[in-house]
Amino acid sequence: MSWLLGYVDPTEPSFVAAVITIVFNPLFWNVVARWEQRTRKLSRAFGSPHLACYSLGSCILLLNILRSHCFTQAMMSQPKMEGLDNHTTYFLGLAFLGWGFVFVLSSFYALGFTGTFLGDYFGILKESRVTTFPFSVLDNPMYWGSTANYLGWALMHASPTGLLLTVLVAIVYVVALLYEEPFTAEIYRQKATRLHKRS
Numbered sequence: 001m002s003w004l005l006g007y008v009d010p011t012e013p014s015f016v017a018a019v020i021t022i023v024f025n026p027l028f029w030n031v032v033a034r035w036e037q038r039t040r041k042l043s044r045a046f047g048s049p050h051l052a053c054y055s056l057g058s059c060i061l062l063l064n065i066l067r068s069h070c071f072t073q074a075m076m077s078q079p080k081m082e083g084l085d086n087h088t089t090y091f092l093g094l095a096f097l098g099w100g101f102v103f104v105l106s107s108f109y110a111l112g113f114t115g116t117f118l119g120d121y122f123g124i125l126k127e128s129r130v131t132t133f134p135f136s137v138l139d140n141p142m143y144w145g146s147t148a149n150y151l152g153w154a155l156m157h158a159s160p161t162g163l164l165l166t167v168l169v170a171i172v173y174v175v176a177l178l179y180e181e182p183f184t185a186e187i188y189r190q191k192a193t194r195l196h197k198r199s
Helices: 013-039 041-046 049-076 087-116 141-156 160-198
Strands: none
Touching: 013 041, 013 049, 013 160, 041 049, 049 087, 049 141, 049 160, 087 141, 141 160
16 A cells, blocks of 8 residues: 555645545435435425435435546546556456446446435335345445446556545445445334234
């Protein structure tokens, strides 16, 4: 990790912006989703849980576009590493990027919009846990696919800054999952309890 820091200026404004967006995005969607799950205020404000979920999902998409833009700007503003600037690394990065897109898009296809964008916090629950591809291969494929996209993009640009920011993306996702997974499991446990009481 120390060799990366020789190429990275952590005080450079675009790097700071990238760090802020990487950390802020999961924090934002977790705080808002939990608030909605407790209060249902977004659902009431929008007149339906589906419309509220679509609105939050659209906001998350825009924030992710901003994060990707800041990530790219941070890479472009700092030096490349000569040892990474070759065809082999470029094509390795392209492979990670392709792998990431497959996992992100197939996750979205398997979950749908509301399943992807926290519909369970709005009371929009699936009948059962999704176990088809890519969930049959990997837990949380949306997060790991997204991380692979950033890793691929960093390698394609021979960017130590991009590699360092990718490590941050992975750490933030791991921390987010520590909070998300037990909370989501509890939502579905409560659903199962309600169904059991009715039967």
